[in-house]
Amino acid sequence: MQERERSKDRQKSTATLPPVAIVLGSESDWPKVEPAVLALEEFGVGYTVSVMSAHRSPELVREFASTAAERGVKVILAAAGGAAHLAGVVAAHTILPVIGIPVPTDLAGGLDSLLSMVQMPGDVPVATVGVGIGGARNAGLLAVEILALNDPALQKRLWQFKESLVEKVKSKDAALQARLEDRMRAR
Numbered sequence: 001m002q003e004r005e006r007s008k009d010r011q012k013s014t015a016t017l018p019p020v021a022i023v024l025g026s027e028s029d030w031p032k033v034e035p036a037v038l039a040l041e042e043f044g045v046g047y048t049v050s051v052m053s054a055h056r057s058p059e060l061v062r063e064f065a066s067t068a069a070e071r072g073v074k075v076i077l078a079a080a081g082g083a084a085h086l087a088g089v090v091a092a093h094t095i096l097p098v099i100g101i102p103v104p105t106d107l108a109g110g111l112d113s114l115l116s117m118v119q120m121p122g123d124v125p126v127a128t129v130g131v132g133i134g135g136a137r138n139a140g141l142l143a144v145e146i147l148a149l150n151d152p153a154l155q156k157r158l159w160q161f162k163e164s165l166v167e168k169v170k171s172k173d174a175a176l177q178a179r180l181e182d183r184m185r186a187r
């Protein structure tokens with residue numbers, strides 16, 4: 001490696017990062033992971049997104065995971081599909097909380113991703129969310145909740161969010177009741 005490239009790498013690994021780091025096993029995972037990013041954006045939480053693979057670029061994963069905490073990262077989201085080992089390998093190299101996002105695949109909707117991510121051996125936790133859009137969104141929200149432990153302003157926004165959920169359910173119920181009444185009248 002050229003000295004210039006080495007020094008660029010060193011600068012990269014010591015630069016301060018936003019509190020949430022998202023890693024994807026492949027660029028092809030991005031559309032399935034975007035809901036996590038949208039959730040972070042809703043709460044104004046900063047993030048990075050990078051592609052790295054425990055299988056294809058194991059050194060990059062080790063370097064990233066073992067330096068993430070000292071670079072200011074507080075929570076890591078790791079998304080991968082199929083033989084999804086990325087989250088577990090990241091967790092092996094850090095004491096930061098790692099949230100795994102199992103990416104849907106053609107095999108039973110992503111059951112392969114889910115099981116290879118969620119079935120971690122004891123001692124190496126990965127908080128795995130569900131497969132699909134809801135799972136990715138929950139990964140983002142869970143990261144916000146972790147950050148909110150030390151951030152009263154974020155706690156306040158989370159409570160407002162909870163209240164908005166109640167309002168949403170109430171208005172959906174009202175819409176359903178109106179449809180049911182129309183149906184009764186038409187009988």
Ligand code: C2R
Pocket residue numbers: 024025026027028029052053054055056079080081082083084085086087103
């Ligand atoms: P490609 O589309 O690049 O062939 O990747 C990726 O997350 C993706 O879902 C196909 C799938 O392979 C997954 N992959 C992993 C890992 N690295 C890549 N599961 C890993 O390290 O766990």
